[in-house]
Amino acid sequence: MKAVLGSVLTVVASAAIAPSAAQAAPYQCGTYGEEICFYEHWDLTGSTHVFRGVKPGTAVLDFRDFTYTNGRNLNDSASSVVNLTSNIIVVYEHGLRNNTTAQAGRSVFVKPGERKNFELSGKGLLNDSASSLFRSYQTS
Known part of the structure; x- marks a missing residue:
């Protein structure tokens, strides 16, 4: 009985530490x-929010309508950004x-x-204060 119980506990413990989807590698920006x-x-x-298709000379006027992959609202919550476009944002x-x-x-x-914090x-x-962005025509 002890051997069976030990085997069950080992399986349960292994399942508890197995990586979940939430622990998956973060999104690789630029994909x-x-x-x-x-x-x-x-x-x-x-968690990440990715903007695609923001053309030079245009803006995302308000982040309130956007969320991260975890469902949390993007507005006033971002701590870092990476710009993988050919223009300054x-x-x-x-x-x-x-x-x-x-x-x-x-x-x-x-x-x-x-890449910027x-x-x-x-x-x-400031951290947790981003609310909008503009993609300029400028490249450097």
Whole structure:
């Protein structure tokens, strides 16, 4: 009986530590060409939201309608970003109401290929405050 119970416990313990879908490798930004990827945590970790098809000279006016792969809302929750487009992007603290930066608040420029963590303090875009983005025509 002890041997059977020991075998059952071993199987249960093994099942408990087996990797789940939630522990799968994070999304590799750039898999589908030019992408802008926002991550829930620093250093491009955690759940991801991927923007594809943002053309130069256009914007994502408000992040409130977007979620990460885990279902959490993107607005005011991103900690890092990678820009895998051929243009500079600008990430803003507030939504781009009326398609203008007049009330967009703090911002950060992210060059093509650049990976960036948002700041805890200082003058740049703060952690958990990104609300919109603009893809410029500028390449460097």
